Amino acid sequence: MPGQRSIAEAEKLAEAKLGGIPLRREQMAVVANIYRAASAVRQHLENSVLRGADLTWTAFVVLWVVWVWGESETRHVAEEAGISKGTLTGVARTLEGRGLLRRAGHPSDGRLVLLSLTEEGEELMRRLFPAFNEEEAFVAGRLSDEECRSVAEGLRRVVRQVEEEGEERRVTLLDGAEPAPRRSGRRAKA
Amino acid sequence: MPGQRSIAEAEKLAEAKLGGIPLRREQMAVVANIYRAASAVRQHLENSVLRGADLTWTAFVVLWVVWVWGESETRHVAEEAGISKGTLTGVARTLEGRGLLRRAGHPSDGRLVLLSLTEEGEELMRRLFPAFNEEEAFVAGRLSDEECRSVAEGLRRVVRQVEEEGEERRVTLLDGAEPAPRRSGRRAKA
């Protein structure tokens, strides 16, 4: 396994590459490990509990959100699941086709769509979630409860930093320049 | 801005849904926040420094790996970058087309392909990486150096747990049953 040993080594190599420009090592390490951990956890969960139910990570997260929050408007589900509205439309369609999710128009506001689990969906989550949580415990197995709390708190601060100051920061960085559109995606109309 | 407040609430709701089955709260929170933080960080980095260079996160990581490690075999690059071999083939092709990456056959083993940066690629990384690292520092701005180290160390343990015991764990869980192929992806031949 390459991973852990190499991060420290990679830092040195990167610093050498830059010839004297100082590197924010601790910050670099924390970002690298956040991403590494996220991939590792996702992969483990997908391969252990999700594959058997033929669910992707995203599909599971969407089901989970609707499960715990009950019938919800799609924009909230997308926000809560951390995906775009457009992506949710597709995922929801897939899940609806598999009979796990239901969509219904909002009674008074015709623009909204409400998502809820079908009975089959509820049943699946009742069965699947305990197994999922068990694997969450497995991946965190080398951390004590106290350490879990402390790591979680640190990560929360990262999330808050980006959510509360990220936008402003991006504006400052680009300083007026247009945000440089993605090269992929639908083309500007003209 | 859904995020933080809701996790604690969601735990209670999930517990209620399960009626008495105990939940591993701390472990659940740490996993949820790992994923949340990873998305937030990725999005910020993509929108601030990467978009300007028309690079996706993955493309940047691949370039970074080749940059710091020098000419490398594709399987090592994929491993180090945390993506599959198949994905790397496509990403490398794209980067090659943009003149940032070079591919060369291995002199003695005809199966291998070696990746290295072109001069243009080197130049790009010299320019881009300092800005990238600056934003890494930004997202970790609410953590002290000491806190960064401690969070990183906690995450490293998660990664190691999955890397060292994940495979065995999956085998135990499935207990003989075939690993249940993905429903997506290429179909079995017959």
Add this chain to the structure above:
DNA sequence: TTCGTACAATTTGAGTCCGAACAACATCCG
């Protein structure tokens, strides 16, 4: 009433991503 503005979800386009199947090569063993 008829605009115009403000949202909501969906469609669309370009592209990423995984993992199974595959083809090409390497290596071991008889």
Add this chain to the structure above:
DNA sequence: CGGATGTTGTTCGGACTCAAATTGTACGAA
């Protein structure tokens, strides 16, 4: 030498992804 076995990178199918454009609905003002 010849085949079995194992490894490598590539191809392929389906799901996911984002953001811009679009479509549909709501609601206030003229």
